[in-house]
Amino acid sequence: MSNNRDDDIEWFAEIxxxxxxxxxxKIFLRLITCCPPGTIMNIDPDHCEKGCACVGELGQDLEIVPSTxxxxxxxxxxxxxxxxxRRGQKVDCFIDPETLKAVKNFFS
Amino acid sequence: MSNNRDDDIEWFAEIxxxxxxxxxxKIFLRLITCCPPGTIMNIDPDHCEKGCACVGELGQDLEIVPSTxxxxxxxxxxxxxxxxxRRGQKVDCFIDPETLKAVKNFFS
DNA sequence: CGCAAAATTCGATATTTTTCGAAAGTTCAA
DNA sequence: TTGAACTTTCGAAAAATATCGAATTTTGCG
Structure with a gap:
């Protein structure tokens, strides 16, 4: 009974x-400077500031206890x-580019 | 003791x-099509789809009880x-263009 | 295997949020 | 000035959220 517009609203509200x-x-902003796993490092240093961040790195950088x-x-x-x-014992996190694009389009 | 970056983070989190x-x-999206009060209606119909919305109109359009x-x-x-x-008994609402611009810049 | 590292889940508590109806405050118009 | 229209505030209850420590799971390594 809900149309696409309502679904969109619910989804963006979730975002x-x-x-x-x-x-x-802060987690989001920390990850925005990362590249998805498998990215080939470019010669241009602006292309990818940091490698991808695993959960533990985020916790260390942002001082948040693991469970939180x-x-x-x-x-x-x-x-x-x-x-x-997952990469061995660690789990890498990275921004979903599709969702990021959708949010960018939301404000336009 | 908090720097500008943290202040920004707090503010955007609020937003x-x-x-x-x-x-x-929904309220936000309803208002995004409005013009600030005092806007001179342009010949171009896309310039301003609707006049500004007062609180009551929003409640009627979106079916939300007044107190909520x-x-x-x-x-x-x-x-x-x-x-x-305020415009007489009614109170008009409109998007703050500065904040909107700030949010647009946040995703860039 | 047995241990350490990394991350998640569980359980619990304090806080915040959402929502509504009733009451109160503003403004206009007769 | 009295009443109606419009909006806000107040009070309260249910639901959701944030946070932590303890326990558990998953993975790699010697």
Missing amino acids: FKALSNPNRL LSHHIKELRRAGLIRMQ | FKALSNPNRL LSHHIKELRRAGLIRMQ
Whole structure:
């Protein structure tokens, strides 16, 4: 009974909710400078400032305890803002480019 | 003891929190098509789709009871997303262009 | 295997948010 | 000035959220 517009509204509300917590927003901003895993480093240093960040690095950089961090990361993922990929014991996080594009388009 | 970057993060978190509720997001989207009060209507119909919306119109369009609506509007205003201006018995709402610009710049 | 590292889940608590109806405050018009 | 229209505030209850420590799971390594 709900049309696409309403679905969109619900989804964007989810996205903004994910970004509404300062800790989560910091995680998001920390990840925005990363590249997706598998990215070939370019000669241009601006192309990718840092390698991809695993969960532990985020916790260390932002001083969030593991359980809280894990919760926030789950929320960001639930909103479709970030994706994850295991690399051995670590799990890398990176921004979902599709969702990022959708949010950019939202304000236009 | 907090620098500008942290202040910015807190402020944007506030903004996203204001947009994180479906009702508030609908209010925001309803107002995005309005013009600020005092705008001279242009010949170009795309210039300003609707006149400015007062609180009551928003409640009618979006089917939100007055007390709930008033609460949500206050949240949007607290975040700096909307501004208001009394016009007789009614109170007009409109998007704050500065804040809108700031949010657009956030995703860039 | 057995241990350490990394991350998640569980359980619990304090706080915040959402929503509504009732009441109160403003403004205009008769 | 009295009443109606419009909006806000107040009070309250249910639901959601944020945070942490303890326990658990998953992975790699010696």
